[in-house]
Amino acid sequence: MPTLSPQQLEQIHRYWQASNYLAAAQIYLQDNPLLKMPLQANHIKPRLLGHWGTSPGLNFIYVHLNRLIRDTAANILYICGPGHGAPAMLANAYLEGTYTELYPAVTQDEKGMRLFFRQFSTPGGIPSHVSAHTPGSIHEGGELGYSLTHAFGAVFDNPDLLAACVVGDGEAETGPLAGSWKSIQFLNPARDGAVLPILHLNGYKISGPTVMARMPDEALEALFRGYGYEPLFVNGLDPLPAHLAMANALDEAYTRIKTIQDIARNQTETGGQLLRWPLIVLRTPKGWTGPKEWKGKQIEGSFRAHQVPLMDVKKDPAQLALLEEWLLSYAPDTLFDANGQLIPELAALPPQGDKRMSANLHANGGQLRQPLQLPDFREYALPLDAPGITTGESTVQLGKYLRDVFVLNDKQQHFRLFCPDETNSNRLQAVFEATNRCTMEPVLGTDDHLSPDGRVMEVLSEHLCQGWLEGYLLTGRHGIFPCYEAFVTIVDSMFNQHAKWLKTCQELPWRHSIASLNYLLTSHAWRQDHNGYSHQGPGFIDTVVNKKSSVIRIYLPPDANCLLSVMDHCLRSKNYVNLVVAGKQPELQWLDMKAAERHCAQGASVWEWAGNDEGQAPDVVLACAGDVPTLETVAAAWLLRKHLPALKVRVVNVVDLMSLSPQAYHPHGLPPEMFTQLFTDNAQVIFAFHGYVRIIHDLVHGRPDPARFHVRGFIEEGTTTTPFDMVVLNNMSRYHLAMEAIRRVPAIQAEAATALAYFNAQLEKHRTYIREHLEDMPEITDWKWE
């Protein structure tokens, strides 16, 4: 039963020609956009950049999805995975008029078309891969591997959305993509939308073949059936039969999706067998419809079609003629009128309004974003009588708060927690009073809080957690990603790309604000004493701190009340990446909620109670950022007060790391006078830092006399040991800090000998004790402020 009438078939083919023409012309032409004149060298751009190879296949898929939308009114988001696929996506956005709506200078006429071609991959123009500039996209095509996880993130809690996700055979080789197929085990057809993966096999990467394109159909069929899909094969060598096959495959896939959803949503009788989700395998030549060969070497269907198939057109008249022949093969004069407007017959073909994939509302998800309902975080405060005597677990308190975030947003269904199997391990288990872990696999009696409608997405893949969350946020929802600190660096590069996306969006007025991406690193370097050296790595801060200051925020709340205040702020914020580092272990609490709010609002402040400078010029400043450094710093100040009361010590705690930075570098930088109020202009500063020392060295560069900042932090010393031994190994213990403070104040040396000897002896005692008792000395573990 053919899906397409002969007339439809012809129109679809001609629309495809139009998009192929626009894709190819973007790569080459700076002038003569409609080829009204014979093609000349001066019509060619000075530098030829772009990727033709994948474009005709992407266009092919696009026009067929258009047909499906017209026939079914489906709400389809096009996720373009193949690298450098922008020529195709831009061509379609231009044909649909969306491009002109968003970039009015690029009109749908000859002049606009010229500009459209000129801007592509040229200075100050737009990239050759799909990016934030591309209408209809939530996905960057620069770094490969994340299309499928973005697609799943987009359709979670979007029951009417269908993400058609084109996966290139290059991208399919990456680990993150290979790990994404299993996402269907987390997709609930009753409440979520659907993903239709379209694996596009065109055979080659830059110069080598792709693994999957060389696999026989039987192997691919087995593979995807194993993953739980029903693969449908489309072979795209000869265009006309390919059109028919593709239309049929899409119809079959769509019917199958609707049936699965219908069964799940309406409890239709199933005969006991859940249908497999469809997946399309599309084989086409690389650079399909492009030049067949040049000087005896095959182009179409080979790696030579990957980027610019004819590189010497500007210099070589024969190549130029071949290019002209190629471009004219699409018969642009029959597709566009003399003004450069798409002929009405073709312009009527794509869907209209926000049914256009380039105008899909979800692709500019900020416009659909509803604010998150948040409880008053103050209600989850840990009550304190005084600083440093009560013990509490920061993330346990936060878990209760997050539980109620789930409760308050139960109707909206727009908040999820993404976590690599560590919700309990991160001590956020209170959320399971409100929701479950999500799975679509069988639930057994031995399982704990597991169900298909769970809103906690646990999977042992940081890549999936990050990608799902990105897709979820980019389509206008909210979320949080708790992770072990050492292992969040697994997604360094994904974070990089998301931060770049956010920065680019700031320059695009039509992109609506989305919720911030919130990391919560609870199992952090200092308290991975039990798991050992491989689990001890605070390097993610270094990755985050380098990104654009308008995008990144870094918080190191020292206790539970600060964590609550910070996280409330993060969940309300937009367009940032918020990195929050806070321990999960029982630890001393410092600030009551009022003080915590004040402290967090300011970013950094003097803890008067911990110092003894009494507002006078201190001999030395003990500064700290991070919960463990804070404990050691306060204890160091306490030791100094007891053993060397003559030394005037000030304690400064930093919760907002970027407050240290000069304002020119980060908007959160403290004003110079405030910085001086905290750190003075000339006192020696002993800074105990959660991460690698170099960040502080950098942040204070540009502040008065940066050389006076002496930083202790993680210096890659660690093993399986005790919590206190971790700070000893890295020279950041209370004794180390106290001794360094003394060392930096020449006037105090004479009086300090006894204190120094005592501190050194304590370190020695510690080393002996843990060897004998396999745990820390009681005077360390039981230490409190007094």
Next chain:
Amino acid sequence: MPTLSPQQLEQIHRYWQASNYLAAAQIYLQDNPLLKMPLQANHIKPRLLGHWGTSPGLNFIYVHLNRLIRDTAANILYICGPGHGAPAMLANAYLEGTYTELYPAVTQDEKGMRLFFRQFSTPGGIPSHVSAHTPGSIHEGGELGYSLTHAFGAVFDNPDLLAACVVGDGEAETGPLAGSWKSIQFLNPARDGAVLPILHLNGYKISGPTVMARMPDEALEALFRGYGYEPLFVNGLDPLPAHLAMANALDEAYTRIKTIQDIARNQTETGGQLLRWPLIVLRTPKGWTGPKEWKGKQIEGSFRAHQVPLMDVKKDPAQLALLEEWLLSYAPDTLFDANGQLIPELAALPPQGDKRMSANLHANGGQLRQPLQLPDFREYALPLDAPGITTGESTVQLGKYLRDVFVLNDKQQHFRLFCPDETNSNRLQAVFEATNRCTMEPVLGTDDHLSPDGRVMEVLSEHLCQGWLEGYLLTGRHGIFPCYEAFVTIVDSMFNQHAKWLKTCQELPWRHSIASLNYLLTSHAWRQDHNGYSHQGPGFIDTVVNKKSSVIRIYLPPDANCLLSVMDHCLRSKNYVNLVVAGKQPELQWLDMKAAERHCAQGASVWEWAGNDEGQAPDVVLACAGDVPTLETVAAAWLLRKHLPALKVRVVNVVDLMSLSPQAYHPHGLPPEMFTQLFTDNAQVIFAFHGYVRIIHDLVHGRPDPARFHVRGFIEEGTTTTPFDMVVLNNMSRYHLAMEAIRRVPAIQAEAATALAYFNAQLEKHRTYIREHLEDMPEITDWKWE
């Protein structure tokens, strides 16, 4: 046909009991190791850490591999993928005597056993996951996802080696692991060894179920057949039939592997059908043989068996009794004699000498390492008459050198290049004169330099490249990993773990030296002007710079001759991670080979010809690191000489980044007097840096007056533009540098007005020009030193 005699079966079972006893006892006991006395609370460690859940399965596999080795004399490397699997691997190394050979204090008697238990997961002891401390391991079990890629890397060019790789069902969820199955498409049975993956499904992670364990056998069968494996299923609920099934499966797998190798190596008739590689799917309960339940809650076979199944044994006498019952269920008094020695009957069971998996030579690969034969790099020098007038492509020269490295080591077969489909793109294509890309898939007429015996491993997966290379190096071979700079951050976390491994090995005298891991980042941030913002990210330097200074080296050779000198040094070095950043584009060349060697040996030097201070105290120092910053810096000095000759400028180039660091932080740090010779103690320094500015801020912290260093570098500004516009956007152009130099010398301001106006006008002219012409101004692209 049963593989095992009843006697063998019993012995294997008892040996398994012995290893299970040792695994469990490591977690709990600090005393009473043989349970000669009734178990008391004071025999229990103060802090219970360790992972029981995976251990019995790992032991089960171990004892069966032992049997296979004894029966076949196979050379087997055990790669232990599951997280925290050390109790099992340590137990076996201890039983085999290897542990005592390497750690003589841990004797094979009661006293040694007590120490063996006490050190496990205790302060200053050894981690609960497989690590460099673990005899027989090349694989860290801390961060999950890399076991299979390590296994393949280990067997490349090791035709007689079989890597038995246990993949946990938690690890199997990660992207990198999911992307590793396809490695068989790159494994040549004629020249490489074999990998036998053993997928161990025990159902749970920390608290949630695993995806694969819930997949029915048919789905797993389809999946792995799709990947090209022949899965063999072993169901391990009841131990005795499980032993028989496992022995049969291993025999079948081994026969199949030998057959595949025989066919490939001896051209035996195949009937035209290549056999699939075997893979074992082993299902066992989590915490198999451990306690069944506690207070009505199931332990064995549930997530509660993941870590320490009974946490309160020290306080709760009933739990303590259950622990004792559990430990005694292995009947330790029948396994070990009164002195704690394994009874002879069992001690005779495992293989001997270096057939023991814990003593496999490849697992301490440095002892097999043969030095790489290197050509004289000087022969590949680009001849120069003077600095800054000849154009050359650094990586093209390097490609010729690497080609000859392949040629010279053709017999040894111990060098490979690992690259995410970018060998050509990185302009190293000369290597294809000596070797090919590797594939085991069909080779077509449209392919370029592709064959099963290729030594260039191209796959679009940075994870696979990194993991294969790590496995290759750790087993004593050599290699290099060229990569796009922005995308090498995909393996940030893998690099972190490898650097940690190397650092740990420095503390283990029995670990032999291995070849350094060499990164070559050629397609770097500044020259990704064509690919756009997503391709512009120099952050990998930040990741590397934080690791232990005894492990990491960072080089930024400014031209071809420096690159050759640096790379020759890197390929000779051991136990480092060498990061080399060098552009692939045609660019001006600065130093002839003699000067380049001197410059690289020193790490940083004054380029007298580029400055005009003539050995006097300069007004300002223009410093640079990286090829593009070097070009801009030299051009800035040239501009200043022309437009403001009164300003005395010195130019310093830094090729070894860590030479900037105080010696206390890095062994390559320049001595203080040398640093002063280059940078003076007080001159203002304008530093143009390849990466993010903060690294320089940090490195000069501790040098005289760090505040005088004014750094320009990548500030996350970029788009699709021209090469020169990239430096303009990031305020690092020659004009910016020249103006900053002027700004920092108060005495020169009056004379400088004309020059400043000219520089500003040039920037404006540039901006206009690229908009109109879509390329850089000729006076920029054609600039040369004169």
